Amino acid sequence: MTRKSSSLVVGGITAAALVLTGCAGGPPAPDGSALSDGKVTIGILNDQSGVYRDLSGPNTRVAVDMAIADYREKYGDEAVATEIEVITSDHQNKPDVANTQAQQMYDRRGADIILDVPTSSAALAVAEVAAAKERLFINVTAATMELTGASCNPYTFHWAYNTEMLAKGAAGVVEDGGESWAIVYPDYAFGQGMNASFTAAVEAAGGEVLESIATPFPNDNFSTFITRAAAQDPDVIGIMAAGGDLINFVKQYNQAGMQESTTLAVGLMFITDIHSLGVDQFSGTTFTDAWYWNYDEQNREFADRFTQLTDTRPTFAHAGNYSAALQYLEAIQRAGTDDADAVIAELEGAELNDLFLRNGVVRSDHSVIHDSYVARVKAADDVEEPWDYEAIIATIPAEDAFSDVNPNCSM
Template identity: 40%
Template structure:
C-alpha cells in the first residue's frame, strides 16, 4: 500500500512537472497560440496563381509540423484582399490589432505586399511574401521584419529574359500591367537586356484585369521587336497569350516572353496554347524525389499540383514555425533574427539563405512548356532547361538598395 502510494505520488509529481513545462512553454507564446494569416487574391486574376491553394499549402505545413509549437496550437486564418491595397491594409490592421495574428504571409500583388509590409513594420510583426514580385520589398521598402521568399522580378528577368537574349532575342517590346509589380518586372528585364547588348523598342501599360489586349498586341506586333515581353501574371498572362495566338504573332516570327508564368497558368491555358513558352519557377513538382512526394500529397488533397507560390507558402510557414520553436517564443525580434540566420532546407529548396535585406536566396529553374504529345500525364508540363544559381538570380543585399545591415 505504501509502495503504491509512493508510486502514485511520483507519477502525479511527474505529470505536474510535465504540465508545468508545457505551461511554461505555452506561456512564452502570446495569447497561448500561434496564428498565421494568409492574405491573398482568392477571387480575381491571381486566384489560381496563389489563392485558396496557398491556404491549403499553409495548412499542410501546420499539419506536417505537428499542429503545435512549444505546446501552443497553430491556427491558419485567411482572407481575400481583392488586389486592393486599402482592403488588404484594413484586414492586416484588424488581424494585428484585434485578432491576435502573429504573422501575415503570401500577399499576392506587389502594391498589397508593400502596404502590408509597411503596416507589419509599424506593428513590429513578421510578414513573409511569397506571392508578390517587386524587388522594392527587399530594396527601398525593406523591413527588419519583412521577408521575400519564393521569387522576385530580378530572378524572373535573369531567368526568362536571359534565356531569350542568349537565343538572339535582342529587341523587345513590353506589354506591362500598370502597377508596382509590372513596372518592376519591366525595369529589371530591361536592365538585363541592355546589359547584354539588346534594346527595348517601347512599351504599353494597361490596367490590372483587362480583358481586351488587342490594341496592346497590335502595337507590340507593329514595333517589329523580336520578343514581346509580357510583364504581367495570372489570368492577364493567359489572356494575353490566347489573344496573341488569334493575331498570329508567334506564327509571324515574333516570340512571346511570359515573364511570370507558373504551372497554374499553363494548366489553365492548356499545352496546345502554351507549348514552347520559356519560363522560370523556383519549384516544379517533378524535379526531384522531395518535390514529387510533396506534389503528389498536394494533388491528392486539392486535385492539382502546386506552383512555386503555393510550395513557397508551405516553406514560409514551415520555416516560421521552426524559428518560433527554436526561439521558444513568438516574440518578433528573436524570431526575425532566427529567420535571417537559419538555412532553408525543405521541399521547396535546399540550402536557401536569407540576406540582411530579407530576401531568401535560392536556386531558380528554367523550363520550357512541353508540346501536347510530349506530356505523359496530367501536370507533366515542363522540360528542364537550366538551373540559375541563387547568387545569380537575386540581387545581393548591398545591391538591393536596402538600408538594413
C-alpha cells in the same frame, strides 16, 4: 535598422485551430505560456476570387495546413507552438483593402504573422502595417524589389522570387536570336518593376527594348496593346502580366497569329496558367521558375499529398507558402517563443533547405535566396501525364539568381 521590442495584441478566435498537445522542450511551459496569447496565429492574405486565385488563393490554406501537420509530426509533445490557428482574408488585389485587412488581422484577429500577399502594391501596403505593428510579414507571391529596397523594414521578409530573378531567363532569349523586344506590362508596382528588370536584362545581354507598353490592371482586352507591340516589328514580345491577365493576353496573342512572326516571352508563369489555357498555347516558351512540382522525388511527394487534398497540382506559390509557414514554426521552436523579435533573430542569417528552398539563405536585407530554374513549356506530344508541362533545362544557383544584398536594408 534597429528593432524595438514588440508587444503583441490579443485577438479573437475566428477559425478552427490546429492543436498541438503536450509540453514543449526547454523554457516553454505546458500551458503554452511561451506564446504571446497561448497560441500562434498565422494569417493568409491573398486573392481569393480574382485573377490570382488559381496560382495562390484558397489552396494556400491547404499548403499552410500541410506545414503545420509536418511540424506537429516532427516535434509532437516537444512542440513550442502548442496551439496553431490559421485565418484567411481576401485583399481583392487592392492596396487599400490589403492595408485594412492586415490591420484587422494583426489587431482584431491576433495574427502573429501574415503570409502570401500577391499583387505588389498590396504587399507594399502590408509591409507598412507590419512595420508599424511590429509583427511578422513573410511575402511569398509578390515580385517587387521594393520589399527589400525602398520599403524594407525589420519585420518583412521576401521569400520566393523577385523581378530581377525572373528576368534572368531573358539573356537566353537574346542569345537565341531574340535581340529586339517590345514589352507589355500591367501598370502597377509589379509590372513597373518587371519592365525595369527585363529591360535591364535584355540590354545587358546585348538586346534592345523598342517600346514598353503599360496596360490597365486587371484587364481582359489586350488586342490594342498587342497590335501596338507588333507595330514595332520586334523579335520578341514580352508579356509581364500574371494569372488571369496572362491567360487573356496569350489567348488573344495566339488568336491574332502573332506566334508566326514573333517569339513570346513570359515574365512570370505558374503551372496553373499553362493548365488553364492548354500546353499547346505556351509550347516552347522559356521562362524562369522558382520551383516545379515534378523536379524531383521530394517535390513530387509534396505535390502528391497536395493533389489528394485539392485535385490540382501545386504552384510555386503554394510550395513557397508551405516553406514560409514551416520555417516560421521552426524558428519559434528554436526561439522557444513566438515573440516577433526573437523569431526574427532565428530567421536572420539562417541557411535553410526544404522542398522549396534549395541552398536557401535568409540574408541581412531579408531577401531569401535559393536555387531557381530555367524552364521550357513542353510540346503537347511530350506531355506524359497531366500537369507535367515543364522541362527544367538549367538550374540557376542561389547566389546567381538574386542580386547582391541591399546595403541600405541591412537589419
